[in-house]
Amino acid sequence: MSLVMDAIKYLVYILVFPGFLFCFLSGLLLCGIDRKIVARMQKRVGPPVLQPFYDFFKLCGKETIVPAAASRTTFLLAPLVGLAALVVIQLFIPVFNFSAFSGVADIIVILYLLLIPALSIIMGGAASGSPYAGVGLSREMVTIISVELPLVLVLLAVGKVVGNAMGTGLCFSLTQIVAWQAEHGSLIATPSMIVAAIAMLMVIPGETGNHPFDAAEAETEICEGMLAEYSGAPLGVYKLSHAVKMLTMTSLFVALFLGGIGGGIDRMLLSWGLTGGAAGVIAVLIGIVVLFVLCAIITIISISLIHAATARLRIEQIFKYYWTVVTGLAVISLVLAWYGM
Amino acid sequence: MFKKLIEESTGKSPWLFHINAGSCNGCDIELVAVLTPRFDAERLGFKLTGSPRHADIVVVTGPVTNQSLPRVLRAISQVPEPRCIVTMGSCPQSGNVFRGSYSVAGPLSKYVHVDVDVAGCACKPEAVIDGLALATQILAEKRRAMK
Numbered sequence: 001m002s003l004v005m006d007a008i009k010y011l012v013y014i015l016v017f018p019g020f021l022f023c024f025l026s027g028l029l030l031c032g033i034d035r036k037i038v039a040r041m042q043k044r045v046g047p048p049v050l051q052p053f054y055d056f057f058k059l060c061g062k063e064t065i066v067p068a069a070a071s072r073t074t075f076l077l078a079p080l081v082g083l084a085a086l087v088v089i090q091l092f093i094p095v096f097n098f099s100a101f102s103g104v105a106d107i108i109v110i111l112y113l114l115l116i117p118a119l120s121i122i123m124g125g126a127a128s129g130s131p132y133a134g135v136g137l138s139r140e141m142v143t144i145i146s147v148e149l150p151l152v153l154v155l156l157a158v159g160k161v162v163g164n165a166m167g168t169g170l171c172f173s174l175t176q177i178v179a180w181q182a183e184h185g186s187l188i189a190t191p192s193m194i195v196a197a198i199a200m201l202m203v204i205p206g207e208t209g210n211h212p213f214d215a216a217e218a219e220t221e222i223c224e225g226m227l228a229e230y231s232g233a234p235l236g237v238y239k240l241s242h243a244v245k246m247l248t249m250t251s252l253f254v255a256l257f258l259g260g261i262g263g264g265i266d267r268m269l270l271s272w273g274l275t276g277g278a279a280g281v282i283a284v285l286i287g288i289v290v291l292f293v294l295c296a297i298i299t300i301i302s303i304s305l306i307h308a309a310t311a312r313l314r315i316e317q318i319f320k321y322y323w324t325v326v327t328g329l330a331v332i333s334l335v336l337a338w339y340g341m
Numbered sequence: 342m343f344k345k346l347i348e349e350s351t352g353k354s355p356w357l358f359h360i361n362a363g364s365c366n367g368c369d370i371e372l373v374a375v376l377t378p379r380f381d382a383e384r385l386g387f388k389l390t391g392s393p394r395h396a397d398i399v400v401v402t403g404p405v406t407n408q409s410l411p412r413v414l415r416a417i418s419q420v421p422e423p424r425c426i427v428t429m430g431s432c433p434q435s436g437n438v439f440r441g442s443y444s445v446a447g448p449l450s451k452y453v454h455v456d457v458d459v460a461g462c463a464c465k466p467e468a469v470i471d472g473l474a475l476a477t478q479i480l481a482e483k484r485r486a487m488k
Contacts, residue, residue: 045384054354061347061484063421065394223391231394231421
């Protein structure tokens with residue numbers, strides 16, 4: 001009996017929350033907010049906030065053309081692999097006090113899984129047989145290499161700070177990091193973590209492939225690179241993956257640096273005199289709303305503002321920027337963390 | 342329900358692909374002007390795409406020269422159904438001042454079905470937005486007519 005209950009529970013986790021349905025709705029909504037904010041910053045009216053939903057459903061209703069030069073199975077399955085990997089990451093990221101899956105080293109799992117969407121887009125692009133995709137995927141690989149180093153250093157610094165405080169050396173469990181913050185306050189209040197948070201804010205647009213780090217998908221230059229040959233539903237899935245990746249990266253930021261809000265929610269519910277199972281459900285519901293608002297704010301800061309203010313960088317400029325400025329910040333935060341600041 | 346969502350959305354998210362078939366660049370500049378902050382066609386969901394496979398509406402400018410005709414037809418055939426073809430400016434409709442030239446193969450309607458003609462040399466951005474909005478309605482109707 002309990003096995004059946006567990007199966008149903010995990011099915012709900014995967015399909016509804018924090019899995020597919022949650023990713024779909026909030027990812028596309030974040031994308032819409034981003035487009036609206038960029039438009040307002042350029043003194044435009046901008047598309048409606050629901051525009052990404054319209055785009056997605058329209059693409060579902062379009063004809064899917066498979067190029068003669070493409071390898072059919074890889075071409076059509078690659079987008080689904082990327083989306084599935086992102087949904088799995090979302091299962092590992094705690095929503096304050098609630099986490100669907102947790103492990104001793106889920107940060108490392110997330111780090112590996114974050115590569116899969118980029119690899120899936122490279123796979124799909126290579127399978128399409130288009131020369132634009134060839135240029136795009138070589139740039140995508142360089143972007144991955146540029147972004148991955150500072151991201152790893154930031155995660156290492158966070159792990160060191162929490163590990164020091166708990167006396168275990170290094171802590172790679174996101175659930176423990178969030179739980180520790182719920183007790184002792186958000187990590188962003190520590191000096192080393194302020195530097196790490198700034199580095200992470202710079203990593204987010206590179207990881208999601210947003211402006212100005214979108215040399216791999218430059219639509220005015222190489223026809224969106226690896227997506228050049230995609231049409232219809234597979235293209236829609238790629239657009240959806242891009243939106244979900246924005247949600248994943250911003251909610252990872254919230255979990256790493258702003259997890260202390262979970263403790264605030266708990267204390268608020270206690271002061272209302274709520275305990276037991278009902279309080280847990282309400283805490284999760286409040287957590288979802290707070291998480292989404294925070295994700296939207298971080299999207300605006302790290303993606304929309306930079307998008308509206310800058311022009312696209314060349315690929316070697318992206319590489320140089322990440323391996324000097326952002327990696328430098330990450331190393332500073334790591335050194336500070338090692339000296340216990 | 343899913344079918345209805347798709348039908349609703351098709352009229353709200355038209356992506357453009359622009360083909361220059363020997364245009365003097367006047368109409369091309371006006372098309373870009375439509376997407377700038379002053380006229381902001383993005384509020385209606387318009388987006389300029391780089392690849393014909395992403396597009397819903399094909400915008401053709403220029404009198405369709407002999408050299409460009411096979412490329413134009415090939416690019417149009419790469420646009421997935423449902424699609425709309427909009428000609429922009431007087432050139433693709435009638436040939437304009439280039440009519441009768443040895444190097445002009447137009448008008449475009451001799452070769453493919455054209456849904457909307459936007460006249461003018463060069464056409465005003467308001468007229469372009471009007472024509473594109475009309476094309477969007479035709480696009481939604483075409484989607485409804487698909488099975």
